[in-house]
Amino acid sequence: MDKQRKRLVEFAQAAKGFDGYNMLKLILFAAGAKPATFVQLKISPENLDEKAHFEKHLKAGRVPFLVSRPKAYEEIVAIKGNAVKWRILGTWFGYDLFDGNRSFDNFRKYLALVLYDYPACCITHYIKEHDLKFLRKNYTHYAYYKHLHSVERKYPLVMHTPCSTKCRATGRMNAEYARTIRNSAPKFWKSFTNVKKQKADVIVGSESELLQDVVYNIRSTAPVFPAKDGHEYNLITMKPIAGHYYMISHLTKKSIEKGTVLPAAINMKFDYADVKLGKPKKVIKNLHHERKFVIP
Numbered sequence: 001m002d003k004q005r006k007r008l009v010e011f012a013q014a015a016k017g018f019d020g021y022n023m024l025k026l027i028l029f030a031a032g033a034k035p036a037t038f039v040q041l042k043i044s045p046e047n048l049d050e051k052a053h054f055e056k057h058l059k060a061g062r063v064p065f066l067v068s069r070p071k072a073y074e075e076i077v078a079i080k081g082n083a084v085k086w087r088i089l090g091t092w093f094g095y096d097l098f099d100g101n102r103s104f105d106n107f108r109k110y111l112a113l114v115l116y117d118y119p120a121c122c123i124t125h126y127i128k129e130h131d132l133k134f135l136r137k138n139y140t141h142y143a144y145y146k147h148l149h150s151v152e153r154k155y156p157l158v159m160h161t162p163c164s165t166k167c168r169a170t171g172r173m174n175a176e177y178a179r180t181i182r183n184s185a186p187k188f189w190k191s192f193t194n195v196k197k198q199k200a201d202v203i204v205g206s207e208s209e210l211l212q213d214v215v216y217n218i219r220s221t222a223p224v225f226p227a228k229d230g231h232e233y234n235l236i237t238m239k240p241i242a243g244h245y246y247m248i249s250h251l252t253k254k255s256i257e258k259g260t261v262l263p264a265a266i267n268m269k270f271d272y273a274d275v276k277l278g279k280p281k282k283v284i285k286n287l288h289h290e291r292k293f294v295i296p
């Protein structure tokens, strides 16, 4: 890695505007393990200078990039009564980064490269999963979400959805990414792989549902799997953990009413969390989200 790329890795680890997943992508790109990537940089009153700082490093490293228009991002700031309160906390910018050494000069080549970067078996599988018949033949509602949870846990460093937990190409890629991060950003690797244990009350928010209109070429909002043999719930921590309210995907065979508050033992690692729920404490009826659009 040359000196400028090393500086970019250092910047990625120190920047406040990247979450773990975006840090991971930026470090892999800067270290040369990914030929192109897309990262989101959040800008709030706390890190106003980071956009200019980031672009300075990109230019010094001769990294061609495209930057998006600013977009607002919001976060949960409180849960009061039956209202989950959201506020706009700042702006984010999306960056498409290209490996300058390979001199990609347009977006079409970049897109081809993104696909090129992913294993062919996983691309084929992804396309198949956009077919109602294939989905219904191969999965139940629970099995579909179980597949997503399993591949995410087995291969936490890759950016695509692996075709299976036995995908060899993905396994090689995940191992190569782990080596790269360990060598080029040991500090980030330590915190990203560290299991963060928390005890907190959580409230059951929405439930995931795969709708037919996300399946290619079908214009129905009916569920792909009408029979529910399990549930993927969105759990929200009742109190902030390290300054943030967390939303956690939780897959279970049990049915839990929306608004139920339960104690939870939460193990966070990489970009996911495993949760053990205790006995329900209460149910908050009519749980809803309140959004205020105030520009900070």
Ligand SMILES: [Zn+2]
Pocket (backbone or CB within 6 Å): 119, 120, 121, 122, 123, 162, 163, 164, 167, 168, 169, 170
């Ligand atoms: Zn695969």
